[in-house]
Amino acid sequence: MWLTGVLAAAAVLTAPKWLPARVVALRGKVFEKVNGDRAITFPNADVGPDRFEEVYGHPAANGRSRGAGLSDLFWYWLSPGPEVHQEHLEAGPRYDDVARTTRALLSGPGDVLSEAAARCTNRVLDEVVTGPVTLVRLRDLMMPVWAEYFHELVFDEPCPRAARDLIVGHADDVVRSLKCVSLRHPARRARLTRYLARRVAAGDVRRPLPASLSPTEQVHYLQGTFFNTAVVQMSEAMAHLLLALAQHPHVAARLARDERYFAHVLDETMRMYPLFGIAHRITTADIELDGRTTLPAGSVLCFSYPDYHATGSPRPDVFDPDRWEHPDSRAAHHIPFGVAANRPCPAWRLSPLALRAATREVLRRVTPHSTVTHTRSLPSGGPCLLVRAGESPRGLGALGAFLRVRDRWEDVWRSVVQLVLGxxxxxxxxxxxxxxxxxxxxxxxxxxxRREPPSTQEITE
Structure with a gap:
C-alpha cells in the first residue's frame, strides 16, 4: 500500500516533466481521427525538404477550403464569416477583389507605418508599466497595441478605447479557442461585428471595400482579416520575439546597440517559432512529382512549417540570430511569410516594419526577463517580467524562480484542459x-x- 502511495506521489510531483507531452500526443491523435482527412504531411520520406517549396508552390496546390475536413475546423474557429476570410477564399475573381483591398489597406510609406506602431506601443506601455517591475503575459500586452494599429489602418483615425476593448475581446477569444485553452464565445465576437457594421454602413473605411462582397460579407471580411488574423498574428509574433529576447539577454543587449541586427533576430525568431504550424491546401488536379509519386486531385496537403524550418540549419534547436549573417538562401528552408507562388502573407512588407518599431519602443522603456518554457504554440501567452529602464530591483532572481515553477504547473493543468476542450x-x-x-x-x-433532386432510380438503389 505504501508503495502505491509513493508511486502516486512521484507521478504527481514529476507530472510537469511527462504529462504535457503525453497529452499533446494524445490530442494530436484525437484531432487526426475525428478530422477524417486523407492528409499528406510535408516534408516526408517521399517528398523531402528539398522539394517542399516545389509542392507548396505547385499551381494545382491551390484549393483552400472546399473538400477538406480541416476546413470545417478552421471555419469553426474563425467564425463569423470564414467563407470570406482571405486565407480561406478559393482562387477566382472574388479572391482577387478581396486581395486588392487588403493590399491597399496595408499600404503606406514605411516611416508612417513604423511611426504608427511606435505610437500605439507607447500608449499601451504607458497604461501597463506603472512600477519598477511589471508581470505580464506578452501576448496580452501586445494585443491592444495591434488592435489600435489596425483600427488606424482601416479607419484612418485613433482607436477609441471602447472599440479597442471589442477588438481585443474578439481576437483573444479566437486565439484562446485556437489553442484549445477556452471554448468559443460567439456573443463576444458578435459585439465587434455590430460595431464594424455601423462603421461600414457610415462609409468610414478609408479604402473602398470589395464590391464583389455583400455589406454583411464586407463586415465579416474586415473582422476576419484585420481584427482577427492581423491582430492575433502580430501579437503572437511580438510575444515570441520579446520572449526570445527575455531569455537571451546578450541578443537583446546587442539589438539595443545596433538596430540593424533586428532583421537577423526576427528571422531567427520566425525560424524557431513560425506563426503557422500547419498550412493545408487541397489539390485541384493531380500533381505528378516523378514516375513514382503522384498526389491525386482532392488530396489534403499539410505543410509543416516547424519541420521544414528545422531542416535548413545546423543546431536547429538553438536560438542563434548570427546564423543569418551569411545565409545560403537555397538551403535555409525559411518561409516565414509563405511562398511567393502560393499566396504569401499580404503583410510581408508591413510586418517587419511594424515589429521593428514596436520592439524598439519596448526595449527603450523596459528590459524583459523570463524563465518560462518557450514553445511555438505558446499557449501560456508568454509570462514575462518587464523591468523599467533605469531600475535595478532586488529579488529578480526569486521572481524568475517563481515564474518558472508556476509555468511548469500551469502547463500540467493547461494540457489537460486543451485535451478536453480541443x-x-x-x-x-x-x-x-x-x-x-x-x-x-x-x-x-x-x-x-441549385442541386438537382436525386432521381427515383438513385433513391431506390
Whole structure:
C-alpha cells in the first residue's frame, strides 16, 4: 500500500516533466481521427525538404477550403464569416477583389507605418508599466497595441478605447479557442461585428471595400482579416520575439546597440517559432512529382512549417540570430511569410516594419526577463517580467524562480484542459460541418447553386 502511495506521489510531483507531452500526443491523435482527412504531411520520406517549396508552390496546390475536413475546423474557429476570410477564399475573381483591398489597406510609406506602431506601443506601455517591475503575459500586452494599429489602418483615425476593448475581446477569444485553452464565445465576437457594421454602413473605411462582397460579407471580411488574423498574428509574433529576447539577454543587449541586427533576430525568431504550424491546401488536379509519386486531385496537403524550418540549419534547436549573417538562401528552408507562388502573407512588407518599431519602443522603456518554457504554440501567452529602464530591483532572481515553477504547473493543468476542450470543439466542428455545408449550396465564388433532386432510380438503389 505504501508503495502505491509513493508511486502516486512521484507521478504527481514529476507530472510537469511527462504529462504535457503525453497529452499533446494524445490530442494530436484525437484531432487526426475525428478530422477524417486523407492528409499528406510535408516534408516526408517521399517528398523531402528539398522539394517542399516545389509542392507548396505547385499551381494545382491551390484549393483552400472546399473538400477538406480541416476546413470545417478552421471555419469553426474563425467564425463569423470564414467563407470570406482571405486565407480561406478559393482562387477566382472574388479572391482577387478581396486581395486588392487588403493590399491597399496595408499600404503606406514605411516611416508612417513604423511611426504608427511606435505610437500605439507607447500608449499601451504607458497604461501597463506603472512600477519598477511589471508581470505580464506578452501576448496580452501586445494585443491592444495591434488592435489600435489596425483600427488606424482601416479607419484612418485613433482607436477609441471602447472599440479597442471589442477588438481585443474578439481576437483573444479566437486565439484562446485556437489553442484549445477556452471554448468559443460567439456573443463576444458578435459585439465587434455590430460595431464594424455601423462603421461600414457610415462609409468610414478609408479604402473602398470589395464590391464583389455583400455589406454583411464586407463586415465579416474586415473582422476576419484585420481584427482577427492581423491582430492575433502580430501579437503572437511580438510575444515570441520579446520572449526570445527575455531569455537571451546578450541578443537583446546587442539589438539595443545596433538596430540593424533586428532583421537577423526576427528571422531567427520566425525560424524557431513560425506563426503557422500547419498550412493545408487541397489539390485541384493531380500533381505528378516523378514516375513514382503522384498526389491525386482532392488530396489534403499539410505543410509543416516547424519541420521544414528545422531542416535548413545546423543546431536547429538553438536560438542563434548570427546564423543569418551569411545565409545560403537555397538551403535555409525559411518561409516565414509563405511562398511567393502560393499566396504569401499580404503583410510581408508591413510586418517587419511594424515589429521593428514596436520592439524598439519596448526595449527603450523596459528590459524583459523570463524563465518560462518557450514553445511555438505558446499557449501560456508568454509570462514575462518587464523591468523599467533605469531600475535595478532586488529579488529578480526569486521572481524568475517563481515564474518558472508556476509555468511548469500551469502547463500540467493547461494540457489537460486543451485535451478536453480541443476534443469538444473538434467534435462540435465536425458535427456543424460549416465549410462542407457552405459548399453544398454555394460555388467557389459564393454564388448559390441549385442541386438537382436525386432521381427515383438513385433513391431506390
Amino acid at each position: 476534443t469538444v470543439m473538434v467534435l462540435h466542428a465536425h458535427r456543424l460541418r460549416l465549410a462542407g455545408r457552405y459548399f453544398d449550396t454555394h460555388d467557389t465564388e459564393g454564388r448559390p447553386v
